[in-house]
Amino acid sequence: MTTQKNHQLSPTFSIEVVAENAVLLSWPQQISAKQHNNIIALQSALNQQLSSLIVDSVASYHCLMIYYQFQLISTEALIERVTTISTDTNYALNNPDDNSSSEQQLQVCIQIPVYYDTQLQWDLQKVAQHCDISTEEVIKQHSSTIYRSYALGFTPGFCYLASLPKVLSVPRMSSPRTKVPKGAVAIAEQQTAVYPNESPGGWHIIGQTPLAMYQCKNGKFIPTITVGQRVQFYAISKTEFLALEQRAAL
Amino acid sequence: MMTTNYLEILAINGKASIQDIGRLNTQHLGFSVSGAADEHAYLYANKLIADHYRKIAASDESTQKKCPALEITLGQITLRANTACTVAIAGADCQVKLNETLISNWQCYQLQAGDIIDFAMPKSGLHSYLAVMGGVKGDEKQQAWLSSFAQTENEMALNVIGNKLKAGSKLFFPKQELLTATTAQKQSLKSSKQLTFFEPNAPELFYPQSQITLRFIASTLFLQFPPKKQSAFLATNYVISPDSNRMGYRLALKNRPIPKNKILADKLRENCVLSKPVTYGMIQFPTNEQPIILMKERQTMGGYPVLGSIMQTDLFRLSQMRPGQGVTFSLTNYQQAQQQLQAFYKKFI
Numbered sequence: 171m172t173t174q175k176n177h178q179l180s181p182t183f184s185i186e187v188v189a190e191n192a193v194l195l196s197w198p199q200q201i202s203a204k205q206h207n208n209i210i211a212l213q214s215a216l217n218q219q220l221s222s223l224i225v226d227s228v229a230s231y232h233c234l235m236i237y238y239q240f241q242l243i244s245t246e247a248l249i250e251r252v253t254t255i256s257t258d259t260n261y262a263l264n265n266p267d268d269n270s271s272s273e274q275q276l277q278v279c280i281q282i283p284v285y286y287d288t289q290l291q292w293d294l295q296k297v298a299q300h301c302d303i304s305t306e307e308v309i310k311q312h313s314s315t316i317y318r319s320y321a322l323g324f325t326p327g328f329c330y331l332a333s334l335p336k337v338l339s340v341p342r343m344s345s346p347r348t349k350v351p352k353g354a355v356a357i358a359e360q361q362t363a364v365y366p367n368e369s370p371g372g373w374h375i376i377g378q379t380p381l382a383m384y385q386c387k388n389g390k391f392i393p394t395i396t397v398g399q400r401v402q403f404y405a406i407s408k409t410e411f412l413a414l415e416q417r418a419a420l
Numbered sequence: 421m422m423t424t425n426y427l428e429i430l431a432i433n434g435k436a437s438i439q440d441i442g443r444l445n446t447q448h449l450g451f452s453v454s455g456a457a458d459e460h461a462y463l464y465a466n467k468l469i470a471d472h473y474r475k476i477a478a479s480d481e482s483t484q485k486k487c488p489a490l491e492i493t494l495g496q497i498t499l500r501a502n503t504a505c506t507v508a509i510a511g512a513d514c515q516v517k518l519n520e521t522l523i524s525n526w527q528c529y530q531l532q533a534g535d536i537i538d539f540a541m542p543k544s545g546l547h548s549y550l551a552v553m554g555g556v557k558g559d560e561k562q563q564a565w566l567s568s569f570a571q572t573e574n575e576m577a578l579n580v581i582g583n584k585l586k587a588g589s590k591l592f593f594p595k596q597e598l599l600t601a602t603t604a605q606k607q608s609l610k611s612s613k614q615l616t617f618f619e620p621n622a623p624e625l626f627y628p629q630s631q632i633t634l635r636f637i638a639s640t641l642f643l644q645f646p647p648k649k650q651s652a653f654l655a656t657n658y659v660i661s662p663d664s665n666r667m668g669y670r671l672a673l674k675n676r677p678i679p680k681n682k683i684l685a686d687k688l689r690e691n692c693v694l695s696k697p698v699t700y701g702m703i704q705f706p707t708n709e710q711p712i713i714l715m716k717e718r719q720t721m722g723g724y725p726v727l728g729s730i731m732q733t734d735l736f737r738l739s740q741m742r743p744g745q746g747v748t749f750s751l752t753n754y755q756q757a758q759q760q761l762q763a764f765y766k767k768f769i
Contacts, residue, residue, distance in 0.1 A: 186640050187754045189699045189729045190761045199694055226445040228697035228720060235697035237444070240758055241765075321695065323721030325574060326450040330695065330721075367577040386580050389563060391449050 182208070183256070185249055188235075191225070193249065195234040201332045201360060203318050208259075209234050210398045215259045220251060229397055230321035230330070279316060279400040282364065284355050284377040285411035286312075292375035297357065300340050308376060311335045313403045317362060319395045327366035327384035329395040334360050346372030353379045355403065362403075379403075380414035423560050426502050426590040427537075427552070433496035434541070436585045438558055440488040443568040447720040453700065454570040454717050456491055457547045457666055457739040459732075460626050461511030463768040465489055465551035468508035468528040472615050473553070473598065485769055487555030488569035490591060492548045493666075495539040499550070501531040505596050506553040506615065510623065512545030512740060518612065526623045528616040530609050545627070545740040554594035558582030562592075572717055573666070627737055630745050634713075634738060635752035636703060636728040644688060653683050653727065654749055658711065662743040666717040669738060671747055672710050683709055689725055698722040701730035703749075715739065731757035733764050 188194045195212075197205050206229075213229050216236065225237040238248055286309045287294035298305045317331035324330075334357055342358045347370060350356070354365040356373035365371055366383035385392045395401055406414070429436070439462065442455025456462030463485065470484035495514035508528040509516055516523050517538045523529065525548075531537065539548060557569055565580045576584055583589070598606060642650065658671035673679075684705055697720060698704075704712040704724035713730060714722070716739070730738070731752055738747075 184640070187637065188639065189637065189701065190732055190754065190758045192699045194697070196696075199691065201694070226447050228447050230696045230721060231694045233696040235447075235699065237447070237699075241762060245754060245758070321697075321721060322448060322450045323695070323697070324450060324719050326578060328450055369574065369577075384578075386578060389565070391446070391451070391566060391580075393449060397448075 185252065187245055191240045192235055192237050193245070193252070195236070195252070197232045199232050201231055201320065206231065206318065206320055206398070212256050212259045215255050216252060219255055220248075223248065228321075228323070230323070231332070277400070279402055280395055282355075282379050282381055282401060282403045283406045283410070283414060284313070284379050284403045285406050285408055286355075286377040287375065289408075292354075292377075293356075294376045297338070297340055297374050297376055301337055303337060308338060309405055311338050312357070312362065312376065313405055315402070317401045319397055319399045319401055322393060322395075322397055325366060325369055326391060327393045327395075329363060329383070329393070329397075329401075331362045331395075331401055332360050334362050340374055342372045343374065346370050350375060351378060353381070353383075355379055377403075378411070380411055380418055382418055423592060423595075424502050425505070425595060426560075426592045427499045427505070427550075427556070428502060429585060429587055429589045429591070430498040430500055430536070431496075432498075432585065432587055434492060434494040436490055436492045436497055437571040437573075438488050438556060438582065438585070438591075439491040439570050440555075440568055441486050442570050442716065443566050443572075446566045447697070449566075450720055451566060452572045452575065452667075452717050452719060454572040454575075454666075455568070456489070456549070456570075457493075457716050458511055458549075458736050460623075460736045460764075461547065461740075462489055462491070462549050462551075464526065464623055465508040465510035465549040467768050468510070468526070468616055469506055469551055469553050472506070472528050484553065484555075487551065488557060489549050489551040490556055490585075492539055492550065493546055495541045495548060498536060498538045499591070501533060501535045501537070502590075503596075504530070504532045504609070505593055506530055506609075507537070508551045508616075509548065510551070511548035512542035513624075514539035514542045514548050516540075523614065527614055530611070530613050530615055532610070532612045535612050544742070546742060547740060552591070552593045553596055556591040556593050558585065558589065558591065560592040574717070627740055631748075632734070632738060632741060632746070633748050633750050634730045634734050635750050635757070636701070636730045637754050637757055638728045638751055639726050641688060641692070641725055642727045645683075645685075649683050649685070652681075654751070656683075656748070658747040660741055660743045660745050660747060661710070664743060666715055668704075668715055668718060669713040670710065671713070674746065684725060692723070692725040695721045695723040698726070699729060701732060701735045703727040703730065713738065731760060733757075733760045736764075 183195045183197045186194045209229050213227050223238050223243050228235045294305050298308050319329045321330040350365045350371035352368045354375045355377040356375045358373040383394045439456040442453040466485050510526050513525045571581050657674040659674050661670045661672040664670050702714045705727050706724050
C-alpha cells in the first residue's frame with residue numbers, strides 16, 4: 171500500500187521519516203528520567219557532530235525530532251549517521267568519567283515561588299475535590315516533589331514538567347479556557363507547568379508565580395527552565411507574590 | 421534621523437502581517453516556525469523583484485528572494501507609498517488598484533511618492549503578498565528576531581517582533597537604490613508603472629480549483645491500520661471547516677452524520693498518550709475523527725494521534741483554500757515529496 175519504511179535500528183529507538191526535512195526518533199512511551207537523559211545526550215551529540223546538516227531538533231518525553239537540510243544529505247545517509255552517533259553516545263553515557271559541565275548544570279534545581287490559589291479563584295478547590303484530599307494537601311504534594319523538565323513547547327518558554335504525584339492526577343479540562351493568566355501554575359494528568367504568558371489553556375490552575383519564564387536579551391531568548399533540568403515549587407504568601415511581581419516589573 | 425521610506429496602511433479590514441520563510445531553528449525553545457502561509461506566492465513576489473533588477477542592473481539580488489513581505493489575508497487593505505519604491509503583488513487575486521486603476525496580479529510595479537495601492541476582497545483564495553525591494557519591517561529599527569521577521573499571532577505578547585498591523589502602521593523599506601544602473605535606467609523609474617509583463621508559466625495554475633487531493637507520507641500508526649481502515653480514510657470526503665487559520669486547518673466530514681465505524685481503533689489510539697514534537701503538515705486525528713492539519717503557525721508539540729504528514733508543496737496549495745472547499749487524501753512517500761519540494765525551490769532560490 172505504501173513504500174515507506176519504518177527503520178528499526180536498535181532495540182532502544184525507531185526512526186520514522188515524518189516529512190521531507192524531518193525524521194522522528196521514538197523510544198518506548200514512558201516518563202523516565204533515564205531514558206530522557208539518553209535522548210538529550212543524543213540530541214546534544216547530534217547537534218554538535220552534524221551541525222552543518224541539522225537545522226533544529228526538538229526533544230520530548232520519548233521522542234526526538236530532527237529537522238535537517240534534505241538538499242545536502244539523503245535521508246538514508248542521515249539515518250545512518252544518526253545511528254552511528256547514537257551507538258557512540260550510548261558508550262559515553264555508560265562511562266561516568268565523562269562528566270561534562272552541561273550535565274552538572276542539569277543537577278541544579280530551579281526553585282519556583284508559587285502563590286497557591288488559596289483564595290480559590292481558580293481550580294485548587296476543584297482539584298482537591300477531584301483527588302479527594304484537602305487543598306493544603308494538594309499544595310503540600312505539589313511543592314514537595316522534584317520535577318524534571320521533559321520538553322519545551324506549546325508556547326515559548328512553556329515547559330512540560332513531570333511526574334506529578336499520582337494522587338494529584340486530574341484529566342485535562344473538557345474544554346480549554348480561552349484565557350489563562352501569565353504565570354499560571356497548572357496541572358494535568360502526570361504533568362505540571364507554568365504558562366509563560368496569557369494564552370488559552372486546558373490545564374487546571376492551582377496557583378500563580380511572579381517568576382518570569384523567559385528573558386529576551388540582546389536578540390536572544392533565554393528560557394528560565396531548559397530541557398533536562400530539575401524544578402521544584404515552593405509556596406509564598408500573597409504579600410510576597412505582590413512584592414516579587416512588583417520587583418519583576420522594574 | 422527618521423527615514424521616510426515607508427508604505428503606510430491607510431485602512432485595513434482583513435488581516436495582515438509581516439512574513440518571511442519563518443523561524444526555522446527555534447522550535448526547541450517553543451517558538452512556532454510561522455512564516456508565509458503560501459510559500460509559492462510569497463517567493464514568487466520576491467522573485468519578480470529580484471529578476472527584474474538582475475535584468476536591468478546586473479546586481480546580485482539573491483538576498484531579495486527571502487525578504488520579509490506583507491501577507492494580506494482576504495484583502496481589504498489600502499496603502500500609500502510615502503516615497504518611491506518597487507513592489508510586486510502575488511497570491512489571491514484582490515483586483516488590486518494603483519491610483520484607482522486596476523492592475524494585474526503576479527507582476528512587479530514601480531510606485532511613486534503618494535501612490536495609493538488598494539486590495540479588494542479576493543473572489544477566491546485567501547492570502548496575497550505585497551513584496552517590496554529590500555523587504556519590509558514594522559519598525560525601522562526592528563531587527564530579525566531569532567533569524568526571522570515572521571509575526572506569529574500567539575507570540576505577539578513577547579513584544580519582540582513588532583506590533584500587530586493596523587490602520588496607521590508603517591511598513592519601512594530600505595532606500596530604493598540601484599547602484600549599478602545607468603542614468604537612463606534610473607530615469608525610467610521616475611513614473612508609476614508596471615515593470616514586468618510576460619509570464620510564461622501562469623502561476624495561477626499551481627493552485628487547484630475547488631477540491632484538493634492532499635498527498636501524504638503515512639505515519640507508522642497509519643501503517644498499523646488494517647487495509648480496510650486505511651481505505652476508509654482514503655475514501656472519505658472532507659470539507660475545510662470555518663475555524664481554520666494560519667495555525668491549523670480543521671476538516672469536517674462532507675457527508676454527515678458521522679459514520680458508526682471508527683477509522684482509528686481505540687486500542688491504537690490508547691497507544692498515543694504523551695505529547696511529542698509535531699511538524700508542518702501533520703494530520704492529527706482527535707477522538708471525533710475530524711482531521712486537523714498543522715499549518716505554518718502550528719505549535720511545536722502535540723498529543724493527538726498522527727496519521728501522516730502532507731507533502732509541503734501540497735500545503736502551499738491548501739493554504740489558499742477556503743472553508744467549505746473539499747479535501748481528500750492520497751498516499752505518497754518521502755522520496756516523491758522530497759523531489760517535488762526540491763524542484764519547487766529550484767524555481768525560486
